[in-house]
Amino acid sequence: MISREKHNRMANAIRFLSMDAVEKAKSGHPGLPMGAADIATVLFSRYLRFDPKKPGWPDRDRFVLSAGHGSMLIYSLLYLLGYDDISVDDIKNFRQLGSPTAGHPEYGHAAGIETTTGPLGQGIGNAVGMAIAERHLAAEFGAELVDHYTYVLAGDGCLMEGISQEAISLAGHLRLGKLILFWDNNNISIDGPISIADSTDQPMRFRASGWNVIEIDGQDPDAIASAIESARKSDRPTMIAAKTTIGFGAPKKAGSKEAHGSPLGAEEIAATRKALGWTDEPFVIPSDILDAWRIAGLRSVKERKAWADRLANSGNDTRMDFERRMNGELPGGLEPAMATYKRKLAEEKPNVATRKASEMALEVINAVVPETLGGSADLTGSNNTRTSQTKAMTADNYAGRYIHYGIREHGMAAMMNGMALHGGVIPYSGGFLIFSDYCRPSIRLAALMGIRVIHVLTHDSIGLGEDGPTHQPVEHMAALRAIPNLLMFRPADVVETAECWQVALASANRPSGIALTRQNLPTVRGQFIEENLSAYGAYDLVSVSEADVTIFASGSEIEIALAARDQLEAKGHSTRVVSVPCFELFEEQSPEYRRAILGDSPVKVAIEAGIRQGWDAFIGSDGIFIGMTGFGASGPYKELYKHFGITPEDTVTAVEARLKTPR
Ligand SMILES: Cc1ncc(C[n+]2csc(CCOP(=O)(O)OP(=O)(O)O)c2C)c(N)n1
Numbered sequence: 214m215i216s217r218e219k220h221n222r223m224a225n226a227i228r229f230l231s232m233d234a235v236e237k238a239k240s241g242h243p244g245l246p247m248g249a250a251d252i253a254t255v256l257f258s259r260y261l262r263f264d265p266k267k268p269g270w271p272d273r274d275r276f277v278l279s280a281g282h283g284s285m286l287i288y289s290l291l292y293l294l295g296y297d298d299i300s301v302d303d304i305k306n307f308r309q310l311g312s313p314t315a316g317h318p319e320y321g322h323a324a325g326i327e328t329t330t331g332p333l334g335q336g337i338g339n340a341v342g343m344a345i346a347e348r349h350l351a352a353e354f355g356a357e358l359v360d361h362y363t364y365v366l367a368g369d370g371c372l373m374e375g376i377s378q379e380a381i382s383l384a385g386h387l388r389l390g391k392l393i394l395f396w397d398n399n400n401i402s403i404d405g406p407i408s409i410a411d412s413t414d415q416p417m418r419f420r421a422s423g424w425n426v427i428e429i430d431g432q433d434p435d436a437i438a439s440a441i442e443s444a445r446k447s448d449r450p451t452m453i454a455a456k457t458t459i460g461f462g463a464p465k466k467a468g469s470k471e472a473h474g475s476p477l478g479a480e481e482i483a484a485t486r487k488a489l490g491w492t493d494e495p496f497v498i499p500s501d502i503l504d505a506w507r508i509a510g511l512r513s514v515k516e517r518k519a520w521a522d523r524l525a526n527s528g529n530d531t532r533m534d535f536e537r538r539m540n541g542e543l544p545g546g547l548e549p550a551m552a553t554y555k556r557k558l559a560e561e562k563p564n565v566a567t568r569k570a571s572e573m574a575l576e577v578i579n580a581v582v583p584e585t586l587g588g589s590a591d592l593t594g595s596n597n598t599r600t601s602q603t604k605a606m607t608a609d610n611y612a613g614r615y616i617h618y619g620i621r622e623h624g625m626a627a628m629m630n631g632m633a634l635h636g637g638v639i640p641y642s643g644g645f646l647i648f649s650d651y652c653r654p655s656i657r658l659a660a661l662m663g664i665r666v667i668h669v670l671t672h673d674s675i676g677l678g679e680d681g682p683t684h685q686p687v688e689h690m691a692a693l694r695a696i697p698n699l700l701m702f703r704p705a706d707v708v709e710t711a712e713c714w715q716v717a718l719a720s721a722n723r724p725s726g727i728a729l730t731r732q733n734l735p736t737v738r739g740q741f742i743e744e745n746l747s748a749y750g751a752y753d754l755v756s757v758s759e760a761d762v763t764i765f766a767s768g769s770e771i772e773i774a775l776a777a778r779d780q781l782e783a784k785g786h787s788t789r790v791v792s793v794p795c796f797e798l799f800e801e802q803s804p805e806y807r808r809a810i811l812g813d814s815p816v817k818v819a820i821e822a823g824i825r826q827g828w829d830a831f832i833g834s835d836g837i838f839i840g841m842t843g844f845g846a847s848g849p850y851k852e853l854y855k856h857f858g859i860t861p862e863d864t865v866t867a868v869e870a871r872l873k874t875p876r
Pocket of ligand 1: 242280369
């Protein structure tokens with residue numbers, strides 16, 4: 214049992230490390246760690262299950278600091294608890310280049326940080342995703358191997374962001390009882406008191422979303438402890454509304470916006486030392502307090518060992534499958550199954566939309582990769598993400614492999630990040646490419662963190678037709694290609710779609726988006742080639758030596774490129790066609806390969822029913838681009854292609870004009 218006096222000093226250790234680190238860095242956010250120190254101390258010293266020496270223990274409890282600006286809270290904890298990755302010197306180097314103690318807690322910089330937050334509200338989505346993954350794996354592997362809690366600390370800002378409602382409402386719907394959210398209810402954000410911009414009754418809002426709510430004084434350790442205990446018994450997710458004081462302990466700045474995001478200043482820090490009775494120099498923790506924290510860090514070692522024994526005794530198949538999945542390795546059956554499937558496609562040459570091709574590939578994948586966890590933002594019939602193996606996940610059946618996310622794209626993408634970070638599952642989504650805008654912040658974070666989430670993005674151009682310009686992506690491929698470390702695929706037929714899926718699944722350290730058509734497309738890869746040509750990013754679909762014309766195209770515009778080629782050849786212009794399913798992978802090829810693919814035809818053309826941005830890398834700034842320059846229109850898609858001049862005939866006309874008057 215930790216005495217109140219000891220608790221206070223343990224919490225003060227967080228407070229002083231935080232205010233002193235922010236002071237030294239001359240930037241950062243002392244207020245949140247100071248206010249939330251009591252919550253963190255109770256949680257980490259008495260309830261959270263983890264082992265600093267084995268930070269990757271799969272059955273550890275997860276803790277997400279959604280209010281990432283309060284990163285000193287987590288760095289203080291990791292140092293105090295004895296995680297190897299955060300030393301006191303790292304704390305002294307808070308916010309310095311190359312230090313693991315980045316401004317916002319960045320996933321991958323130090324063990325013990327479960328996710329990267331910073332954009333407010335994302336952490337709530339991540340935590341819901343982790344809690345879903347936990348329930349799903351518990352249903353598959355049993356409580357002996359998977360049975361842990363997910364905790365998330367969210368501020369007023371997180372709750373104001375719209376993404377929070379998307380995540381909260383699905384969590385309530387799925388009755389994620391092992392999810393516990395602390396609301397750091399300090400009534401302060403940057404501009405001042407929350408009341409200047411918000412009057413939401415948060416407890417009522419959470420209750421309305423199916424949550425259990427407990428309201429407490431967030432500076433009272435006994436109240437915090439009993440709230441956690443009661444939350445852990447709930448069959449619904451729990452929101453602990455913890456009334457706290459931002460900058461707790463600072464005589465002048467506590468409770469004010471001045472404590473939020475700037476150093477407290479030497480004078481105020483000295484006054485805080487006096488007020489809290491802390492006599493030690495900056496970054497010095499009294500040995501009895503450091504010991505108490507280190508002992509707290511050892512709390513779960515026995516439990517972890519017992520868990521390891523259970524895993525070892527769970528039978529070879531279960532253990533190997535569990536370890537494989539948690540390590541993110543694909544099963545050996547995938548490659549042969551895909552090779553057989555590709556061979557069949559080359560024989561049958563189906564004429565289907567690539568969204569359908571994706572469903573066909575998924576039917577093969579889901580049969581041999583049990584860790585895929587699919588879903589759609591209420592567009593299942595349009596995205597074709599559901600296969601025969603994927604039953605719906607419900608509060609009564611967490612073993613289901615298909616999530617009806619509802620119309621919640623942003624929440625979906627953030628939850629998927631949480632699932633991927635949890636491990637053991639490979640989440641894939643379904644949505645319209647146009648609405649990638651609604652989940653872009655989470656896709657960007659997936660790319661930043663280097664995690665495997667796969668977004669199925671259908672209805673990828675004016676080719677969707679009658680729904681019109683609100684639904685027709687124009688700039689989206691370019692915008693998504695601009696995100697570093699994201700693979701954006703736009704396959705041209707069934708074969709490329711299968712290949713793109715294979716690359717996306719094999720890319721354990723980056724997210725992928727697969728843009729797919731609504732309209733049917735012919736099989737252009739009618740000959741079986743075992744090698745994954747799409748993995749080159751761009752490859753010769755129709756090769757010709759000494760070509761007068763090279764046409765580069767992606768997705769549905771490959772069909773147009775091939776028809777244009779036939780017409781050009783008939784007119785005596787030798788023409789090559791290069792299929793470009795993925796810009797990013799092409800950029801990674803050797804200079805020789807790239808040079809060979811780019812070639813030196815006098816005329817280079819690119820066709821994509823989107824904007825030109827990015828294509829100059831293939832055709833040069835003087836190349837011919839056949840695509841969109843503005844928004845689309847509502848109408849049958851064949852007419853739209855004609856209307857916007859994206860046809861074989863338009864291509865031939867432009868090429869011939871150029872051949873007559875070369876630049
Ligand atoms: C999406 C997003 N918008 C804006 C910000 C900038 N920002 C960082 S902290 C903050 C205020 C947050 O207030 P609160 O959650 O109450 O935190 P506290 O003041 O308690 O530290 C804002 C607007 C951000 N990090 N993310």
